[in-house]
Amino acid sequence: MGRAPCCDKASVKRGPWSPEEDAKLKAYIEEQGTGGNWIALPHKIGLKRCGKSCRLRWLNYLRPNIKHGGFSEDEDELICRLYASIGSRWSIIAAQLPGRTDNDIKNYWNTRLKKKLLGKRPQPSRRLIQNSEINTESNKPAASLGSTSSQAISTSALERMQLLMQLQGLNNPFSYLDINPLAWQNPYTLQNKTNYPMQGFEHEILNSNSTTSIEESLDSANLIGLQSPMLASDGVSADNSSSSFSSSVAGFQSTFCELLYGNNSCNNTQEGNFPEPDNLKEINQDDSISWWPNGLDEYASPFTCDNGVNYQPDMMLLQDYGLSGYGL
């Protein structure tokens, strides 16, 4: 039992608006206003359109001062930062960009800006198995990956993480692994709280040419609470033996977990270990991550990084964390 439709779909016109329809709607609203009732409006004008369709047409195309296309670099950056901060809250993002509509920004993001900023994604064959494919008994569509799991990693969250790293000046957060794979240490084998998935990340930040710190970047993205415990007040080092350091790491870990999973369930696990999301257990094992520049196999044995540090293969493999191939 769904709710009753807002209009009779058999009797309303659908599809692209004609210039005549546009003119009717525009003239009426400019003269009379919407009257506070979109449902009744098409009947008053004599349009065979659904009220929702009229509202959308007015808001997105007919109302004054609407800008289309031609997004500036400043707008790109603002959209990027806002998306990193709040995700796909298009109406809020649109409110910060005068003349732009949520629909316009959403389309722009999905078709162009995302590719421009985050790069091209791999083919669907490399993606994680969707819920609808895992649970073939219930034919329920998967509204989003892991929609039935409280530990779902959302596409938005990972894109936001990636954007944050982009904002920090790293062209590709995953190429960062070429430099320091400890950045993504296996969360399931963490033995103490001074190890956490972002370990090493800040080392890279500190050694990058970026003029802004990760703190500034996170702050600008309004990720309150995602404060790096690796940075002391001098911005260079931290006393990782102190209890305050441990608690700040735990807090950081929790917030990071929340960003990834949409909740802070990591708090409920022992020693700050990260739980494995149910939806990430099903991965097409035959489809290795060959799209990765060098693959990850080379990280399965101990190796020495450019900075001279020896790393053990305790690092998490990306597919464990659902990051392989952006696996979402």
Next chain:
DNA sequence: AACCAGTACAACCGCATCCTA
């Protein structure tokens, strides 16, 4: 010229929330 694949964008759909009687 015809076909095809990829892209961009307008519009639709369904759900969540708000509002009001």
Next chain:
DNA sequence: ATAGGATGCGGTTGTACTGGT
């Protein structure tokens, strides 16, 4: 307090357009 209608929102779809072969 609550039920039902209106509205807002984000995800998705349909289609026109474009460029390559």
